[in-house]
Amino acid sequence: MGFPEDASLHGHLLDRLYGHAFWLTLAAFLAVVAILGWCLVRYRARPGRLPTYTHGSGRGALLLSLGLAFAVFVGIDLNLALEDHRVFDALVGTPPDPAKAFRIQVMPQQFVWNVRYPGEDGEFGTDDDLTTLNQIHVPAGRPVLVELRSMDVVHSFFLPHFRIKQDALPGLTTRAYFQATKTGTYEVACAELCGLEHYRMRGFLHVGSEEEVAEWIARTREEYGADQELWRAWTRMKRESD
Ligand SMILES: [Cu+2]
Structure with missing residues (x-):
């Protein structure tokens, strides 16, 4: 990920967290770009085709919006929050015994x-x-x-x-x-x-x-x-x- 060399016991946890955040958001970004590209081709202007108008308030649109939001929340946010918690605990939450440190x-x-x-x-x-x-x-x-x-x-x-x-x-x-x-x-x-x-x-x-x-x-x-x-x-x- 272009970080300096890791010379610590717990550094790899943070690097892995960063890596996960990067790959998960990259996957979401590529998915959005793919959908946009597909729409550009699928709904391109063609002779004789009239545009259709929608308010996006139908049942299908509502389910799609909720489904996408849920997928992003569980797939990215929740995933990162759980791992972040583990990394925080290792890096900040459990200090060593001062008598031995x-x-x-x-x-x-x-x-x-x-x-x-x-x-x-x-x-x-x-x-x-x-x-x-x-x-x-x-x-x-x-x-x-x-x-x-x-x-x-x-x-x-x-x-x-x-x-x-x-x-x-x-x-x-x-x-x-x-x-x-x-x-x-x-x-x-x-x-x-x-x-x-x-x-x-x-x-x-x-x-x-x-x-x-x-x-x-x-x-x-x-x-x-x-x-x-x-x-x-x-x-x-x-x-x-x-
Ligand atoms: Cu300073």
Whole structure:
């Protein structure tokens, strides 16, 4: 369907849903075009043939209209609604156990992604936290739980390769989760027009092994140290809204 490579556990569900919507509506479109074409030929002007007029209010016309509406509703709408429900449940409805997931906090602002890791104690807001800019490192094969909170306007955390898109709002914590199945470097984009330099909100998600991620976090913390200013901003926003 022309999507970027799927590097997540649940992405294929969304791709399949999109595929179903595409093929079902394509079939309906082709059926309508075929009927129109048939009518053009069947009722074309011929010498000696007079036009007939109808209000379309007869029993046959009524049954045909209701039958078509029912066929479209059951064949397309109901079908997609049921599958959509299953996909929504897998992608959004059943978050992983926070105790087992890899947790990060993403705090976008005009026009960067601030990313916070809890450190070895697994708690945010402690001395061993690490905050980085535009670089997200997560392990493969384990659910990643992302807590989102904007530091200014509405942004949207978009991971095209993981089929994840979640708004980040000021004053409210939203969550997103995914599980990476392939290692590599992927793009993070902002999917909400958030200002003049919205296009600059480009980050990178690096998927590696558990050891690689732990090593990167330890090394980066040593190099840059924890950014306490961001931590204070996060807790201040939390206090204002809770
Ligand atoms: Cu943005």
